[in-house]
Amino acid sequence: MTRSVLTALTGAWEPDVVTALEATSGYAVARRCADLADLLATAAAGLGDLALVSAELRALDRPALHELAEHGLGVAGVVAPGDEAGERRLRQLGLAVVVRADVSAPELEDALDEAASGSLGAAADAAVDDPVADDPVDLTAGRPGRVLAVWGPTGAPGRSTVALNLAAELAAHAPTLLVDADTYGSSLAQALGLLDEAPGMTAACRAADQGGLDLLALARLAPEVSPGLRVLTGTPRPHRWTELRAPSVAQVLGIARQLATHVVVDCGFCVEDDEELSYDTLAPRRNAATLTALEEADDLVVVGAADPIGLQRLVRAVQDLATVPSPTPTVVVNKVRASAVGSRPERRIAEALGRFAGMDDLTYLPWDQATLDAAMFAGTTLVDHAPQSELRRALQSLATRWAGDTAGVSRRSRRAVRR
Numbered sequence: 426m427t428r429s430v431l432t433a434l435t436g437a438w439e440p441d442v443v444t445a446l447e448a449t450s451g452y453a454v455a456r457r458c459a460d461l462a463d464l465l466a467t468a469a470a471g472l473g474d475l476a477l478v479s480a481e482l483r484a485l486d487r488p489a490l491h492e493l494a495e496h497g498l499g500v501a502g503v504v505a506p507g508d509e510a511g512e513r514r515l516r517q518l519g520l521a522v523v524v525r526a527d528v529s530a531p532e533l534e535d536a537l538d539e540a541a542s543g544s545l546g547a548a549a550d551a552a553v554d555d556p557v558a559d560d561p562v563d564l565t566a567g568r569p570g571r572v573l574a575v576w577g578p579t580g581a582p583g584r585s586t587v588a589l590n591l592a593a594e595l596a597a598h599a600p601t602l603l604v605d606a607d608t609y610g611s612s613l614a615q616a617l618g619l620l621d622e623a624p625g626m627t628a629a630c631r632a633a634d635q636g637g638l639d640l641l642a643l644a645r646l647a648p649e650v651s652p653g654l655r656v657l658t659g660t661p662r663p664h665r666w667t668e669l670r671a672p673s674v675a676q677v678l679g680i681a682r683q684l685a686t687h688v689v690v691d692c693g694f695c696v697e698d699d700e701e702l703s704y705d706t707l708a709p710r711r712n713a714a715t716l717t718a719l720e721e722a723d724d725l726v727v728v729g730a731a732d733p734i735g736l737q738r739l740v741r742a743v744q745d746l747a748t749v750p751s752p753t754p755t756v757v758v759n760k761v762r763a764s765a766v767g768s769r770p771e772r773r774i775a776e777a778l779g780r781f782a783g784m785d786d787l788t789y790l791p792w793d794q795a796t797l798d799a800a801m802f803a804g805t806t807l808v809d810h811a812p813q814s815e816l817r818r819a820l821q822s823l824a825t826r827w828a829g830d831t832a833g834v835s836r837r838s839r840r841a842v843r844r
């Protein structure tokens with residue numbers, strides 16, 4: 426059976442590659458595409474089994490390669506002989522198979538066989554392990570860090586407060602990276618007194634899309650704000666959520682694991698998957714950043730507010746999580762105070778959540794707006810600003826669940842996903 430190859434090659438050597446391709450026994454050129462748009466349209470029409478792309482192809486990025494993979498195409502790269510920069514770029518984009526333009530027909534046949542059998546996902550992982558990326562910053566000595574997602578329902582229950590202060594606690598034990606992945610309302614840059622315009626997550630995802638994200642690039646985008654604590658700030662304007670696509674967010678988190686022992690992700694509240702509402706499965710998804718963080722996470726904290734509405738939302742939120750790929754949650758009830766639920770609030774909350782939702786392992790964080798306001802005003806964390814406060818002590822104790830857990834990725838029990 427002859428397999429169809431779509432080419433999108435920009436170099437003057439394009440005819441040589443096509444000649445080599447025609448000389449193979451298993452492959453034939455189905456279309457010589459003029460540009461990336463032509464290639465994607467032809468792939469969408471189902472006309473190819475494989476694609477050959479060159480490093481200089483305009484607008485070639487990870488979403489485009491992802492799209493080709495979604496259409497079932499294996500992809501191989503072609504570079505001019507000696508073009509190391511081009512080869513490196515293609516590999517960082519996730520291509521495992523890259524050949525030189527003066528390749529012989531048998532070599533090309535082997536390369537195409539390999540591209541046909543490999544998946545882009547596996548190649549993307551290989552790109553993350555790029556040894557070149559390891560030399561500039563190697564804080565974790567090769568052991569991948571763990572991703573801790575902090576999530577919770579709508580109503581500002583305190584996701585960002587918990588994420589920021591947990592990260593500050595963990596940073597005292599091991600290098601920690603705090604990631605703002607809330608595309609509805611990022612807030613960590615402001616909480617830490619950083620410039621609102623800091624490019625952070627948006628720039629990291631763009632670099633990932635373009636194949637330019639490695640450990641050094643991520644370290645540059647995630648400055649150290651206090652000893653051991655780096656921050657990758659959020660997207661400054663909610664309408665820019667389209668720039669945080671699932672494959673790029675996954676790659677950012679993959680490299681983040683190399684940069685830090687603990688990667689704490691502040692997630693947006695919404696976990697609806699609009700992909701299920703649409704026939705266009707390649708369109709950007711509104712909640713891709715949160716859904717990807719939950720899927721990639723090793724550990725998950727769910728934060729709810731300790732008032733009647735907050736508690737009801739918390740119960741629904743934990744139920745909703747059962748339909749989303751995610752780790753088993755640690756449930757945190759925040760803003761605990763008698764004025765909202767009556768005297769002995771922890772006991773009442775434990776009774777209510779235990780009886781109606783079967784939740785028994787709960788962590789409580791007391792109400793302390795004055796201390797949080799003061800820390801926010803100072804642009805810092807409770808570790809620095811109010812180390813003796815009851816709220817800080819509760820967060821410190823919560824952090825011990827993960828603080829000693831630096832043995833790298835060993836995924837904990839993940840609940841089955843109902844779809």
Ligand SMILES: Nc1ncnc2c1ncn2[C@@H]1O[C@H](COP(=O)(O)OP(=O)(O)OP(=O)(O)O)[C@@H](O)[C@H]1O
Pocket residue numbers: 577579580581582583584585586587607610612694759760761790791792793794795797798816
């Ligand atoms: N334990 C607490 N006691 C009193 N106030 C709190 C507590 N935790 C958080 N808050 C306050 O609640 C407000 C919302 O907190 P935060 O920004 O952390 O919530 P969020 O869930 O991230 O909200 P958003 O939906 O805006 O992302 C802030 O003013 C914060 O200071």
Ligand SMILES: [Mg+2]
Pocket residue numbers: 584585586607610611612691
């Ligand atoms: Mg927030």
